[in-house]
Amino acid sequence: MATFLPHSVAWLHCISVAVYGRLDVNDALNRPAYQVSTYGHPSVIAYAHLAVDGNNNTEFLMGSCASSYAATDPWWAVDLGVKLHVYGVKFTNRKHTCCGTYWQSIAVVMIIVFMYL
DSSP, rough: EEOOTTSEOOOSSSSSSEEEEETTTETTOOOOOEOOOBBBBBSSSGGGGGSEEHHHHHEGTTSBOOOOOOOOOOEEEEEOOSSSOOOEEEEEEOOSSTTTTTSSSSSEEOOOOOOOO
Protein backbone atom coordinates (compact mmCIF):
# COMPACT_ATOMS: atom_id res chain seq x y z
CA MET A 1 0.00 0.00 0.00
CA ALA A 2 1.36 3.44 -0.85
CA THR A 3 0.25 6.92 0.11
CA PHE A 4 1.25 10.17 -1.46
CA LEU A 5 0.31 13.82 -1.72
CA PRO A 6 -0.37 14.23 -5.44
CA HIS A 7 0.83 17.18 -7.50
CA SER A 8 2.39 19.06 -4.65
CA VAL A 9 5.70 19.99 -3.12
CA ALA A 10 5.22 18.92 0.46
CA TRP A 11 6.55 16.59 3.09
CA LEU A 12 5.10 13.67 4.97
CA HIS A 13 5.21 14.99 8.48
CA CYS A 14 4.83 12.80 11.53
CA ILE A 15 2.45 10.08 10.47
CA SER A 16 1.30 6.83 11.96
CA VAL A 17 -0.61 4.37 9.77
CA ALA A 18 -2.84 1.36 10.44
CA VAL A 19 -4.30 -0.90 7.74
CA TYR A 20 -7.27 -3.10 8.59
CA GLY A 21 -8.02 -6.14 6.46
CA ARG A 22 -9.62 -8.62 8.84
CA LEU A 23 -10.97 -8.91 12.35
CA ASP A 24 -10.04 -5.36 13.30
CA VAL A 25 -6.34 -6.33 13.18
CA ASN A 26 -3.72 -3.82 12.03
CA ASP A 27 -2.12 -5.74 9.16
CA ALA A 28 0.55 -3.06 8.72
CA LEU A 29 1.88 -3.41 12.27
CA ASN A 30 5.67 -3.85 12.20
CA ARG A 31 5.70 -4.55 8.45
CA PRO A 32 8.51 -3.17 6.23
CA ALA A 33 7.90 0.48 5.33
CA TYR A 34 9.55 2.91 2.93
CA GLN A 35 9.32 6.64 2.17
CA VAL A 36 10.60 9.21 -0.30
CA SER A 37 13.29 10.37 2.19
CA THR A 38 13.95 10.23 5.92
CA TYR A 39 13.79 13.44 7.91
CA GLY A 40 16.57 13.88 10.42
CA HIS A 41 16.24 16.17 13.44
CA PRO A 42 19.04 16.71 15.99
CA SER A 43 17.22 14.47 18.48
CA VAL A 44 15.00 12.27 16.28
CA ILE A 45 15.35 10.43 12.96
CA ALA A 46 11.89 9.81 11.49
CA TYR A 47 12.29 6.44 9.75
CA ALA A 48 9.42 5.06 7.64
CA HIS A 49 8.90 2.03 9.90
CA LEU A 50 7.95 4.31 12.80
CA ALA A 51 4.58 4.88 11.08
CA VAL A 52 3.69 1.21 11.62
CA ASP A 53 5.27 0.46 15.00
CA GLY A 54 1.95 0.71 16.85
CA ASN A 55 2.92 3.87 18.74
CA ASN A 56 0.41 6.63 17.88
CA ASN A 57 2.00 9.36 19.98
CA THR A 58 1.50 12.57 17.98
CA GLU A 59 4.47 14.48 19.41
CA PHE A 60 7.27 14.41 16.82
CA LEU A 61 10.09 14.67 19.33
CA MET A 62 8.94 11.46 21.03
CA GLY A 63 10.29 9.55 18.01
CA SER A 64 7.03 7.81 17.29
CA CYS A 65 6.27 8.74 13.69
CA ALA A 66 7.61 8.81 10.15
CA SER A 67 8.52 12.03 8.38
CA SER A 68 10.23 13.00 5.13
CA TYR A 69 12.00 16.02 3.69
CA ALA A 70 10.05 18.21 1.25
CA ALA A 71 9.66 16.59 -2.17
CA THR A 72 7.47 16.78 -5.24
CA ASP A 73 4.76 14.13 -4.88
CA PRO A 74 6.12 12.68 -1.62
CA TRP A 75 5.21 9.08 -0.84
CA TRP A 76 5.25 6.51 1.95
CA ALA A 77 4.64 2.76 1.49
CA VAL A 78 4.20 -0.40 3.56
CA ASP A 79 4.66 -3.99 2.40
CA LEU A 80 1.71 -5.92 3.84
CA GLY A 81 3.37 -9.20 2.89
CA VAL A 82 0.15 -10.90 1.79
CA LYS A 83 -2.75 -10.31 -0.56
CA LEU A 84 -5.80 -9.20 1.42
CA HIS A 85 -8.98 -7.19 1.24
CA VAL A 86 -8.41 -3.83 2.91
CA TYR A 87 -11.44 -2.52 4.78
CA GLY A 88 -9.89 0.54 6.33
CA VAL A 89 -6.80 2.72 6.60
CA LYS A 90 -6.24 4.98 9.60
CA PHE A 91 -3.79 7.88 9.48
CA THR A 92 -2.71 9.71 12.62
CA ASN A 93 -1.38 13.19 11.93
CA ARG A 94 0.95 15.27 14.08
CA LYS A 95 -0.94 17.11 16.80
CA HIS A 96 0.71 20.50 16.87
CA THR A 97 -0.33 24.01 15.92
CA CYS A 98 2.38 24.24 13.25
CA CYS A 99 1.54 21.03 11.44
CA GLY A 100 -2.05 19.93 11.95
CA THR A 101 -3.06 20.72 8.38
CA TYR A 102 -0.21 19.01 6.54
CA TRP A 103 -2.36 16.04 5.55
CA GLN A 104 -5.44 17.79 4.17
CA SER A 105 -5.23 15.99 0.81
CA ILE A 106 -3.96 12.43 0.53
CA ALA A 107 -4.24 9.61 -1.97
CA VAL A 108 -4.12 5.93 -1.02
CA VAL A 109 -2.95 3.53 -3.70
CA MET A 110 -2.98 -0.25 -3.42
CA ILE A 111 -0.27 -1.92 -5.47
CA ILE A 112 -0.02 -5.66 -5.92
CA VAL A 113 3.46 -6.84 -6.73
CA PHE A 114 4.22 -10.47 -7.46
CA MET A 115 7.80 -11.52 -6.98
CA TYR A 116 9.04 -14.72 -8.49
CA LEU A 117 12.23 -16.22 -7.13
